Amino acid sequence: MSHVYFDKLDVLTRIQGTLINKTPLRVGVGRVLTLGSSMDIAVLRMKLGKDNVPYIPGSSLKGALRSFAESILKAQGKDVHSPWDFNKIDEEIKKGDYCLICRVFGNTGIASHIRIYDAYPEGPVFTEIKTSVGMNRDFMAAHPGVLYTEEYVVPYTKWKFMMDVINIWIYPKPRGEEGELIWTLLSALREGLIQVGARKTIGYGLIRLEKARYVVYEVKNGVLVKSLEGEIHE
Numbered sequence: 001m002s003h004v005y006f007d008k009l010d011v012l013t014r015i016q017g018t019l020i021n022k023t024p025l026r027v028g029v030g031r032v033l034t035l036g037s038s039m040d041i042a043v044l045r046m047k048l049g050k051d052n053v054p055y056i057p058g059s060s061l062k063g064a065l066r067s068f069a070e071s072i073l074k075a076q077g078k079d080v081h082s083p084w085d086f087n088k089i090d091e092e093i094k095k096g097d098y099c100l101i102c103r104v105f106g107n108t109g110i111a112s113h114i115r116i117y118d119a120y121p122e123g124p125v126f127t128e129i130k131t132s133v134g135m136n137r138d139f140m141a142a143h144p145g146v147l148y149t150e151e152y153v154v155p156y157t158k159w160k161f162m163m164d165v166i167n168i169w170i171y172p173k174p175r176g177e178e179g180e181l182i183w184t185l186l187s188a189l190r191e192g193l194i195q196v197g198a199r200k201t202i203g204y205g206l207i208r209l210e211k212a213r214y215v216v217y218e219v220k221n222g223v224l225v226k227s228l229e230g231e232i233h234e
């Protein structure tokens with residue numbers, strides 16, 4: 001979303017692991033109003049080779065981390081604005097003084113320090129379809145009483161997770177507020193506290209990061225070198 005890029009790279013940390021959805025998962029709410037009065041909400045898919053496979057867009061994962069970060073800061077009594085509060089964002093850009101969330105996640109004036117890649121399945125993916133009647137406030141409050149089918153990925157599906165953190169130190173020790181925040185988010189992800197996708201109010205989309213590893217690359221004398229790597233325990 002951000003069109004601002006870093007002109008200087010000091011440190012890049014790549015985190016990889018396996019994401020597991022512990023509850024049913026549906027991302028990218030595809031709404032199709034079909035003939036009759038049935039409304040179908042399908043799981044988002046991408047063509048990979050011959051197959052159309054469900055995946056979790058990096059932007060959805062980033063959004064999930066962002067809202068978790070917002071809730072942490074709110075709990076600390078800090079001022080948090082929504083990503084769509086463009087007045088507030090313009091004000092920050094004019095002052096050149098960005099809030100912690102914008103410093104980590106970026107806005108139209110400052111580059112994001114986090115890049116999360118689309119997560120593709122590690123193996124076969126099974127989905128199920130549930131038919132419901134009534135109002136699903138997650139998608140369309142304007143259609144009460146409509147019969148609709150909802151597709152979701154079954155629990156315990158595995159996905160490949162990859163995330164880069166740019167110019168913020170997290171390992172071996174987090175540095176600054178930004179490093180601390182990302183460290184906290186990674187802990188929450190590993191504890192299975194973060195939700196992604198639709199139907200969060202009924203517990204859908206709870207994800208957990210397992211087998212996580214990090215690699216730290218540093219720029220030394222103009223050359224990118226691997227300086228540290230390990231498993232994420234904490």
Ligand SMILES: [Zn+2]
Nearest residue numbers: 092098099102
């Ligand atoms: Zn901000």
